Amino acid sequence: MTSRSQARLGRSILLHLFLTPLALVWLFPLWMMVVFSTMPDNGIFSPGIELLPHDSFLDNVANLQRGTNFIGAIGISVSVAVTYTVLSVLLTSMAGWALARYDFHGKGAVVAIIFGTITLPYAVVLIPQFIMVARDFGLANTWIALIVPPLFNSLGVLFMRQAFSMMPAELFDAARVEGVKEWRIFLFVALPLARPMLAALAIILFLASWNNYLWPLLINSQPGAMTAPVALGTLVGLTKVSWGGIMAGAVMLTVPMLIVFVLLQRHFIAGIAAGAVK
Amino acid sequence: MRTQNATAYRFLTPYLLIFAIFWIWPIISSFLISFQATRTVPWRFAPAFNWGRLIGDPAFYNALKNTLLILVIQVPVMIALAIVMAVLLNSPLLKARGLYRFAFFAPVVVGEVAYSAVFRLMFSLDFGIVNKLLESVGLEKIDWFSNVTPAMAVIMIAVTWRWAGYNAIIILAGLQSIPEDVYEAATLDRVSKLKQFFYITLPLLKPVIVFCAVLSIIGTMQLFTEPFLITERGGPGGGTETLGLLLYRQGFRSLNFGYASAVAYTMAGLAIAITLVQLWLTREPK
Numbered sequence: 001m002t003s004r005s006q007a008r009l010g011r012s013i014l015l016h017l018f019l020t021p022l023a024l025v026w027l028f029p030l031w032m033m034v035v036f037s038t039m040p041d042n043g044i045f046s047p048g049i050e051l052l053p054h055d056s057f058l059d060n061v062a063n064l065q066r067g068t069n070f071i072g073a074i075g076i077s078v079s080v081a082v083t084y085t086v087l088s089v090l091l092t093s094m095a096g097w098a099l100a101r102y103d104f105h106g107k108g109a110v111v112a113i114i115f116g117t118i119t120l121p122y123a124v125v126l127i128p129q130f131i132m133v134a135r136d137f138g139l140a141n142t143w144i145a146l147i148v149p150p151l152f153n154s155l156g157v158l159f160m161r162q163a164f165s166m167m168p169a170e171l172f173d174a175a176r177v178e179g180v181k182e183w184r185i186f187l188f189v190a191l192p193l194a195r196p197m198l199a200a201l202a203i204i205l206f207l208a209s210w211n212n213y214l215w216p217l218l219i220n221s222q223p224g225a226m227t228a229p230v231a232l233g234t235l236v237g238l239t240k241v242s243w244g245g246i247m248a249g250a251v252m253l254t255v256p257m258l259i260v261f262v263l264l265q266r267h268f269i270a271g272i273a274a275g276a277v278k
Numbered sequence: 279m280r281t282q283n284a285t286a287y288r289f290l291t292p293y294l295l296i297f298a299i300f301w302i303w304p305i306i307s308s309f310l311i312s313f314q315a316t317r318t319v320p321w322r323f324a325p326a327f328n329w330g331r332l333i334g335d336p337a338f339y340n341a342l343k344n345t346l347l348i349l350v351i352q353v354p355v356m357i358a359l360a361i362v363m364a365v366l367l368n369s370p371l372l373k374a375r376g377l378y379r380f381a382f383f384a385p386v387v388v389g390e391v392a393y394s395a396v397f398r399l400m401f402s403l404d405f406g407i408v409n410k411l412l413e414s415v416g417l418e419k420i421d422w423f424s425n426v427t428p429a430m431a432v433i434m435i436a437v438t439w440r441w442a443g444y445n446a447i448i449i450l451a452g453l454q455s456i457p458e459d460v461y462e463a464a465t466l467d468r469v470s471k472l473k474q475f476f477y478i479t480l481p482l483l484k485p486v487i488v489f490c491a492v493l494s495i496i497g498t499m500q501l502f503t504e505p506f507l508i509t510e511r512g513g514p515g516g517g518t519e520t521l522g523l524l525l526y527r528q529g530f531r532s533l534n535f536g537y538a539s540a541v542a543y544t545m546a547g548l549a550i551a552i553t554l555v556q557l558w559l560t561r562e563p564k
Contacts, residue, residue: 011471012371019366023381029439030384032407033396045405049414095293104286110294117305119492119553121500123525123542127311127535128304152301157293182285211389213503218530229391236395236507243399250392257387262380272386272444273451 033254036247044243057248064235064245069223073231074252080146080227081209088151088205089198096160097186101172114154122214125152130218141225146216150209156201159274163197164190200271203264207257228253308539316536328540338541340516341524344430345499348520352434353494357487359438360445365475367446368453382443390440394507397436401508426517429509433518436504441497445490452486453479485560492556496549502526521545 031051036044037060038053064070098104099111129149134140167190175185191198216227226234232249235241261268315324332338363382372378385393400407401422409419422428456479464474480487502522505512511527512519519527521541529538 008371012373015366015369015371016373019372019378022363023378026381026385026439026443029393029396029400030388032400033392036396036399044399047405047410049407049410091293091296094289098286098289102282102286102289104283107286110290113302114297117301119496119549120305121496121542121545121549123500123522124308124546125301125304126525127529127539127542128307129300130530131307131535132299132304148296149300151293151296152299154297154301182282183288186289207387211391213390214526229389232395233391233507236391236398237510246395247399250395253392254388257389258384261384261387265379265383268386269383269447269451272447 030254030258033247033250036244037251039244041242041244056244057251060242060244060248061252063242064249067235067241067245068226068231070228070231070249070252072224073226073228076143076146076226077210077228080143081206083143084147084150084209085202085206087147088153088156089202091151092153092156092201093160093164093191093194093198094186095157096162097164097190099157099161100164101190114157118154118158126214126218129215133219141220141222145219146227149219150212150215153205153208156205159201159271160194160197162274163194167193196267196270199264200267200274203260203267204271210253210257308542311536312539312543314536317534321536328536331537332540332544337516337519337524338544341519341521341541342544344518345501345520345522348430348434348437348501349495349498352437353491353498355434356438356442356494357445357491359442360449360490361483361487363442363446364449364453365479368450382446384443385440386444386447388440390503391507393436393440394503397432397439397504398508401432423509424514426514429514429518433501433504433508436508437498437501441494445494448490449483449486452483456482488556488559492552495552499545499548 035050035053038055038057039050040054040056040059041063043050043054043056061070099107133145133149139145171193172185172189175189180189211229212227213229213233216230217233220226220230223231228249232246232253235246235249311321312328313323313325314321315327366372367375367378367382401409403409403419403421403423406422408422413419420428422432460478460482461474464478469477500522501520502525505518505520505523506526509518512523521544525538525541525545528534528541
């Protein structure tokens with residue numbers, strides 16, 4: 001073996017010796033979430049160290065369901081996240097298309113306002129949004145309250161504007177010469193070409209809606225109208241509560257997303273990285 | 279591009295309506311509300327009412343101090359860790375890359391409530407796995423949630439766990455956009471890997487790192503769920519109360535919208551200051 005390949009081997013071993021414990025530490029909370037969700041409560045409170053799953057997951061789900069209608073809340077969360085994702089992808093890709101592909105009066109102002117306010121903290125709009133939706137519109141504890149206000153998110157607009165402006169103009173001009181209407185060009189030429197970007201955007205938006213906590217906590221606080229994270233949050237901190245049940249809820253919120261993440265990792269990472277690298 | 283006002287606005291209007299109603303108007307409205315006394319009916323204009331109270335409120339300074347303390351410690355540690363993760367994940371020597379990526383990136387999909395619940399359980403005094411592990415190696419167990427310092431530490435650990443991989447994804451994308459030939463030249467000149475990292479990689483990554491830092495600062499500044507759920511409403515005794523939690527308590531527990539709006543605009547002011555620093559740090563050299 002040459003000295004260079006020996007040095008390479010040494011560096012490789014060092015790399016794995018450092019990264020493996022770090023990766024295990026990073027996986028530990030997720031692993032423990034799964035382990036806790038399968039343990040009976042008296043197991044969680046026992047003095048021994050338990051690092052392997054047991055078989056009480058379904059009992060824990062039943063315990064959880066006794067404390068709050070979690071399955072119902074999951075139903076609300078799924079419906080809201082799907083509806084929000086479809087609407088948001090549609091609205092933001094239409095807006096992104098207009099900003100990328102047409103010249104119009106006020107375009108500079110629209111872009112400047114979107115960019116100028118994008119780093120403002122969400123906390124700033126929380127109170128007026130709440131007053132408007134709950135008091136002025138009387139929509140607290142409805143699906144509209146969960147779905148519509150978060151549609152303001154402008155990241156999708158910037159993302160889709162970027163995607164559409166990278167496409168060659170000839171693609172669309174050819175269709176225009178044939179007399180195809182603009183909305184048909186958007187629907188049947190531009191959107192299919194943007195499929196990978198749409199997938200990345202949809203995943204990020206779905207995840208954001210699925211995990212959203214603060215707004216649903218404020219606006220849909222009635223038991224029958226709660227999303228799953230809010231319903232689970234009401235149990236955290238109660239004194240007489242089944243921790244196995246809470247962990248089973250956490251698993252039901254998390255594991256489906258982990259599976260989606262593994263299957264669609266490329267789109268996930270594209271969606272997250274898109275914010276930074278232009 | 280031809281000027282096509284009608285067509286463009288047909289595509290743009292649905293989004294712009296939502297954007298104006300649920301983002302632009304609330305930004306203005308929140309500013310106006312912060313100058314009103316909102317616990318009388320009707321609300322009345324009283325410019326010094328909330329802001330005057332804010333300046334003299336020990337609870338505000340406590341929340342500001344806690345928020346800044348978390349920012350100053352947690353963000354640099356997390357960004358450094360994210361850089362290390364990204365650089366090592368990018369190494370051509372790494373085997374089973376997919377497994378390592380999964381380990382570091384998985385927390386990105388975990389919701390705030392789910393992970394807050396797990397951390398709370400892991401760090402509980404008598405039956406938490408962390409204390410059990412500490413005792414099993416002969417260390418004293420720690421009462422994480424009854425004292426301010428360990429309670430703050432748990433919040434910082436939790437946030438770092440949740441977001442380090444997210445930042446590593448962004449930094450990794452930045453790393454992969456650095457052309458290979460930059461390193462080839464340096465390797466031919468026998469520049470060590472470590473020197474290459476400090477003199478080539480880091481300077482080229484600066485805009486991405488600054489971007490991550492700004493995102494993280496603005497995110498951490500609004501920290502709410504972790505002190506709400508992990509340390510039980512900012513406990514012990516307000517020791518982990520953040521600006522986000524103060525806003526929640528004032529706005530939605532005491533229904534004091536005016537004062538809560540003043541707190542919100544303090545956060546906005548901090549965010550604007552941070553953004554200006556970012557623009558200055560990443561300005562194009564003349």
